[in-house]
Amino acid sequence: MKIFIDPGHGGDNPGAIAATGLEEATVNLDVSLRLGNILTERGYDVNYSRTTNINVSLAQRARLANLWGANYFVSIHCNSATNTTYNGTESFYYRNGTVAQRFAETVNTALVRQIELVDLGVKARNLAVLRLTTMPAILVELAFLSNPREARLLGTESFRQNCAVGISNGIIEFTQ
Numbered sequence: 182m183k184i185f186i187d188p189g190h191g192g193d194n195p196g197a198i199a200a201t202g203l204e205e206a207t208v209n210l211d212v213s214l215r216l217g218n219i220l221t222e223r224g225y226d227v228n229y230s231r232t233t234n235i236n237v238s239l240a241q242r243a244r245l246a247n248l249w250g251a252n253y254f255v256s257i258h259c260n261s262a263t264n265t266t267y268n269g270t271e272s273f274y275y276r277n278g279t280v281a282q283r284f285a286e287t288v289n290t291a292l293v294r295q296i297e298l299v300d301l302g303v304k305a306r307n308l309a310v311l312r313l314t315t316m317p318a319i320l321v322e323l324a325f326l327s328n329p330r331e332a333r334l335l336g337t338e339s340f341r342q343n344c345a346v347g348i349s350n351g352i353i354e355f356t357q
């Protein structure tokens with residue numbers, strides 16, 4: 182079972198930036214590597230769109246997953262909003278009624294159960310990495326870097342590990 186993990190942003194594209202200066206690309210990569218380690222230990226084949234702080238185009242991320250023949254694609258991001266009270270966890274898939282929708286629901290539920298943030302649910306969204314991938318693909322927004330409490334959590338190793346555990350629980354539940 183091949184899981185392709187896509188840490189969002191990187192390089193000259195830091196993604197969202199918290200008031201503390203914490204960059205989304207850094208959190209995404211750390212959680213992605215932790216997730217990959219857990220899945221590898223559980224016998225999954227894991228590949229990444231990036232394992233260092235570089236920027237990879239959205240089309241290239243999808244192309245790498247397609248060429249590798251991934252069974253599932255999981256993109257890891259942190260949310261951000263102008264309203265700093267916004268908080269919680271949500272996940273996206275491309276089209277309603279697909280395997281990807283059920284995959285997103287399973288992973289989002291398992292993640293929320295583990296990290297105990299507000300469950301914002303799953304939604305269909307036209308995002309390039311979801312549209313251009315040929316396997317069931319989801320994009321997880323762990324928490325809001327724009328929210329002071331969640332930014333503080335995202336800065337800690339224990340919370341990042343919990344994110345990885347929660348997502349891996351969902352992947353394992355869905356693929357077994």
Ligand SMILES: [Zn+2]
Pocket residue numbers: 189190196197205258259
């Ligand atoms: Zn992002």
